[in-house]
Amino acid sequence: MNSQSILGIICSSYEQFFDAEKKIADFIMENKKAVVDMTVAQLAKASCTSDATVSRFCRRCGFKGFQSLKMDLAKEVMEEERDSLQVSNEIDRRNLPQSLQNILANKTAEMTATMGMLEPDNLETILRILEHARLIQFAAVGNTIPVAMDGAFKFNQLGLCCISGTIWEGQIAATYNLGPMDAVIIISNSGTSKRLLSLAQGAHENGARIIVITNNGSSPLALASDYLIITATREKLLTGDFWFSRIPAMMVIETLYLLLFVSKEDAKSHIRRHEDSIRQDKLT
Amino acid sequence: MNSQSILGIICSSYEQFFDAEKKIADFIMENKKAVVDMTVAQLAKASCTSDATVSRFCRRCGFKGFQSLKMDLAKEVMEEERDSLQVSNEIDRRNLPQSLQNILANKTAEMTATMGMLEPDNLETILRILEHARLIQFAAVGNTIPVAMDGAFKFNQLGLCCISGTIWEGQIAATYNLGPMDAVIIISNSGTSKRLLSLAQGAHENGARIIVITNNGSSPLALASDYLIITATREKLLTGDFWFSRIPAMMVIETLYLLLFVSKEDAKSHIRRHEDSIRQDKLT
DNA sequence: TCTATATATGAAATTTTATTTCTTTCGTTG
DNA sequence: CAACGAAAGAAATAAAATTTCATATATAGA
Numbered sequence: 001m002n003s004q005s006i007l008g009i010i011c012s013s014y015e016q017f018f019d020a021e022k023k024i025a026d027f028i029m030e031n032k033k034a035v036v037d038m039t040v041a042q043l044a045k046a047s048c049t050s051d052a053t054v055s056r057f058c059r060r061c062g063f064k065g066f067q068s069l070k071m072d073l074a075k076e077v078m079e080e081e082r083d084s085l086q087v088s089n090e091i092d093r094r095n096l097p098q099s100l101q102n103i104l105a106n107k108t109a110e111m112t113a114t115m116g117m118l119e120p121d122n123l124e125t126i127l128r129i130l131e132h133a134r135l136i137q138f139a140a141v142g143n144t145i146p147v148a149m150d151g152a153f154k155f156n157q158l159g160l161c162c163i164s165g166t167i168w169e170g171q172i173a174a175t176y177n178l179g180p181m182d183a184v185i186i187i188s189n190s191g192t193s194k195r196l197l198s199l200a201q202g203a204h205e206n207g208a209r210i211i212v213i214t215n216n217g218s219s220p221l222a223l224a225s226d227y228l229i230i231t232a233t234r235e236k237l238l239t240g241d242f243w244f245s246r247i248p249a250m251m252v253i254e255t256l257y258l259l260l261f262v263s264k265e266d267a268k269s270h271i272r273r274h275e276d277s278i279r280q281d282k283l284t
Numbered sequence: 285m286n287s288q289s290i291l292g293i294i295c296s297s298y299e300q301f302f303d304a305e306k307k308i309a310d311f312i313m314e315n316k317k318a319v320v321d322m323t324v325a326q327l328a329k330a331s332c333t334s335d336a337t338v339s340r341f342c343r344r345c346g347f348k349g350f351q352s353l354k355m356d357l358a359k360e361v362m363e364e365e366r367d368s369l370q371v372s373n374e375i376d377r378r379n380l381p382q383s384l385q386n387i388l389a390n391k392t393a394e395m396t397a398t399m400g401m402l403e404p405d406n407l408e409t410i411l412r413i414l415e416h417a418r419l420i421q422f423a424a425v426g427n428t429i430p431v432a433m434d435g436a437f438k439f440n441q442l443g444l445c446c447i448s449g450t451i452w453e454g455q456i457a458a459t460y461n462l463g464p465m466d467a468v469i470i471i472s473n474s475g476t477s478k479r480l481l482s483l484a485q486g487a488h489e490n491g492a493r494i495i496v497i498t499n500n501g502s503s504p505l506a507l508a509s510d511y512l513i514i515t516a517t518r519e520k521l522l523t524g525d526f527w528f529s530r531i532p533a534m535m536v537i538e539t540l541y542l543l544l545f546v547s548k549e550d551a552k553s554h555i556r557r558h559e560d561s562i563r564q565d566k567l568t
Numbered sequence: 569t570c571t572a573t574a575t576a577t578g579a580a581a582t583t584t585t586a587t588t589t590c591t592t593t594c595g596t597t598g
Numbered sequence: 599c600a601a602c603g604a605a606a607g608a609a610a611t612a613a614a615a616t617t618t619c620a621t622a623t624a625t626a627g628a
Contacts, residue, residue: 018576036355040615050578055616064321066615067351067585071320074355075362093411093547096404103539104399108392115388120380127377142562143437146430150530153427166450192567220567245538246434250531255387263377278426283476283504304606324586334607339587350586351614574625584615591608598601 006072008113009061011232016218020049021057036074040066113232114248126227129209134181138164139171144187147246151253159270175199180207187249191219200224290356293345304333305341320358324350397516398532410511418465422448423455428471431530435537443554459483464491471533475503484508
């Protein structure tokens with residue numbers, strides 16, 4: 001887990017929380033500002049749990065204790081306020097301007113939280129691996145496949161050999177050809193896909209590096225990873241797994257792309273060549 | 285009455301402090317960040333004073349107590365830190381934290397600008413068309429295809445009939461089957477793709493509604509559209525067309541999706557059914 | 569279906585932390 | 599040089615946070 005971003009942690013490991021902990025998390029998300037001035041007992045009462053659970057919750061989120069969580073919350077609240085992002089989940093067709101503001105605020109908060117979860121050291125390690133990999137596979141299932149395709153597209157443009165596919169059998173067939181010089185980037189919000197887990201296993205058996213991008217830091221896929229990037233998708237207005245936004249994952253890919261771009265000297269020429277090749281489809 | 289700024293108070297009423305209080309003030313000013321994680325006793329010891337004096341100091345500064353002073357300090361430290369991180373377009377592998385901030389700031393600005401370009405009336409018209417369309421085609425070429433696929437995926441989940449494809453010939457073949465009841469959403473950053481323009485022409489001939497999402501409001505594709513959504517991709521660090529980010533376009537799709545979701549009563553059941561069908565791939 | 573086991577949670581006890589009270593010290597003034 | 603007043607620390611008290619322990623609930627196995 002990253003040094004500390006309570007809102008990010010709540011968003012990214014919400015599913016891992018116990019029932020009572022979820023109550024606390026909900027209360028914090030909905031009363032960020034008020035919690036800053038509360039005591040353990042007050043928060044326990046307000047969220048209909050107990051002192052003990054609140055205290056444990058703080059630890060489980062990676063903080064030294066309640067005070068340390070509150071310190072972080074104070075900072076984050078300040079930051080949000082400063083950005084004057086009044087995050088509300090109300091979306092209503094009859095008030096489009098306000099709804100658009102709310103959607104924007106939510107997406108921005110999502111991205112900020114995701115960025116806050118990125119650990120520079122971990123990122124640097126991953127970048128090194130990607131730069132030196134012989135081949136990089138982007139793997140995903142279902143509605144995340146477009147993100148994987150986008151990643152492969154972008155990275156190929158940088159001059160890094162990438163593969164991805166829309167067909168599951170094709171993806172795992174490719175995985176079985178990977179070796180110790182290769183890396184696979186597995187993208188999965190829930191981190192619980194059996195198919196992706198077996199793909200990870202295959203990659204592991206072949207000695208390839210496994211990088212997982214997921215919203216769930218303690219999911220089976222996260223545990224099967226060599227390197228882990230956790231996103232902070234907050235889908236407050238919807239509850240199920242299928243409603244996760246793909247924007248945070250895309251954001252992570254884009255970040256990796258930009259960082260690789262600036263450190264790879266031949267990236268520009270690769271991209272230019274690519275651009276030239278598609279010019280024939282362009283007007284003027 | 286803790287709406288004050290502790291650093292400001294220290295600076296402005298320093299001369300009014302007693303000797304022991306000055307020691308505390310000095311220590312705080314020189315160790316802002318560390319004090320945030322200290323207890324009364326620790327601060328007393330570190331500043332060579334006593335618990336009582338620290339506690340009194342907090343009151344004298346207008347705070348409810350030590351914790352409340354610390355809360356304020358945490359906020360101010362954060363603010364100072366943030367201010368010193370001047371956001372720029374610099375992305376540098378050697379300073380990852382700063383680079384991440386810059387990327388985030390750029391992406392956020394991009395999204396904010398894109399949202400600002402959306403006109404509620406225009407959007408409402410487009411939503412109406414999408415809700416009542418017999419079939420919706422998502423069309424794109426090159427690296428924007430993943431965005432189109434994502435859109436078709438999402439909209440299908442809502443119960444709207446959508447098609448998209450990775451193969452160009454397949455896409456235009458589908459377009460030739462559209463009719464006046466149908467709509468095509470064409471996504472193209474530059475808006476200058478010959479192929480997408482001929483697709484738009486085909487759609488036009490068949491009487492289908494043409495919705496274009498592009499970064500270029502006066503591009504050929506924009507002019508060929510019946511309804512136009514302009515995104516605000518600003519890739520300052522890179523200049524060419526191929527470097528455009530796909531996030532703003534995705535943001536637009538996601539916005540349409542959310543707005544359709546809240547106004548379509550059967551959307552939830554559609555999504556739930558979809559979710560059930562993929563549960564077999566999920567662990568636990 | 570019933571028992572055994574594990575686990576989440578809250579109540580109570582304990583420990584830690586903050587505040588208040590009380591006392592000492594030191595400087596000033598009559 | 600006593601007497602007063604204010605500043606500051608020590609000690610006592612109060613408050614808050616954490617840990618322990620008991621209980622309830624769910625799960626697995628018989």
